[in-house]
Each structure stands twice: as structure tokens, then as C-alpha cells.
Amino acid sequence: xxxxxxxxxxxxxxxxxxxxxxxNLTVASRYGxxxxxxxxxxxxxxxxxxxxxxxxxxxxxxxxxxxxxxxxHVAEGVGTRKxxxxxxxxxxxxxxxxxxxxxxxxxxxxxxxxFFPEDQRGPVRRDVGARRQKAEDLRPG
Numbered sequence: 119x120x121x122x123x124x125x126x127x128x129x130x131x132x133x134x135x136x137x138x139x140x141x142n143l144t145v146a147s148r149y150g151x152x153x154x155x156x157x158x159x160x161x162x163x164x165x166x167x168x169x170x171x172x173x174x175x176x177x178x179x180x181x182x183x184x185x186x187x188x189x190x191h192v193a194e195g196v197g198t199r200k201x202x203x204x205x206x207x208x209x210x211x212x213x214x215x216x217x218x219x220x221x222x223x224x225x226x227x228x229x230x231x232x233f234f235p236e237d238q239r240g241p242v243r244r245d246v247g248a249r250r251q252k253a254e255d256l257r258p259g
Contacts, residue, residue, distance in 0.1 A: 120145050120156065127160040128167045174218040180207070188215050 122143045146159035146166050156169045170176040178185055184205055191201040198216070202209040 122158070125158060125169060127163060127165060128171050129160060129163050129165040132160060132163040132165065174215060174222055180211070180215075185215065188212055189219050192216055192219070 122141075122145070125143055127142065142161045143158050144161060145156050147157045149155055149157055149168075157166055158169055159166050168176065170178075174189065175182060175185055180188070184207065187205050188201055188207060188211075191204060192198075192212070192215075196204070198212045199209050201207075202212045205212070
């Protein structure tokens with residue numbers, strides 16, 4: 119059985135629910151080298167899309183391990199040219215993956231912020247100025 123929990127319909131016009139793992143996706147077919155990649159189908163809007171759509175690996179010619187290594191180096195703060203040397207890629211390829219991953223990260227952040235419950239505790243940081251004033255009042259003078 120295929121685990122489709124992390125996926126949701128990629129069609130923006132889908133009338134169905136957007137949350138991941140809702141159960142409206144099925145594996146329509148497999149494609150690629152060794153039939154390793156899945157083609158998913160939304161039972162609500164009947165749209166077919168790749169499991170890689172919406173990820174930096176969609177349409178990638180690099181192997182998944184190389185693409186992951188590029189993004190891991192960039193996440194650790196390694197520069198573009200140095201990342202290209204370490205992974206055996208071209209600096210333009212690394213720059214393209216940085217732009218792709220940045221756009222995807224912004225979209226994921228927006229999605230998580232919408233679905234994340236609001237913090238009920240209020241501000242976490244306390245007023246430092248009030249404590250400093252209280253400490254000055256306690257000093258012998």
C-alpha cells in the first residue's frame with residue numbers, strides 16, 4: 119500500500135479539501151526509470167499530477183541524492199560556487215535550485231502558518247525594563 123499522507127491535490131481549482139492526507143488521492147500509474155515515480159489522481163477533481171509536482175525535484179535532471187546534497191549545503195550556509203565544487207555541479211544549477219527551493223519554502227511557510235493554531239499564551243518575552251527598574255530600587259543607595 120502506498121503512503122499518500124504527505125500529499126494533497128495540486129490543482130488550485132479543486133473543490134475538495136486542501137489538507138494533506140485526506141484520502142482523496144490514489145496512485146493512477148507509475149513512470150520514470152524503473153517505474154519509481156508515481157502519478158497521482160485526485161478523486162474529487164479528477165486531476166492527475168506527479169508526486170514531485172510542487173517540490174524542487176519536479177523536472178530535475180539531477181539525481182535526488184545530488185539535489186538533496188545541494189540543498190543541504192546551501193542550508194548550512196555554504197556559498198554557491200563552493201556548493202557546486204563539493205557536489206560536482208555547475209554554479210548556475212546550484213543557483214537555480216536555490217531559487218526553486220526558496221520559492222517552495224515560502225509557499226510551505228504560508229501553508230503552515232494558515233493551518234497552525236494560534237498561540238494562546240500571548241507574548242513570551244517579559245518586560246526587561248520593569249525588572250531592571252525593580253533591581254535598581256532594591257540597591258542600597
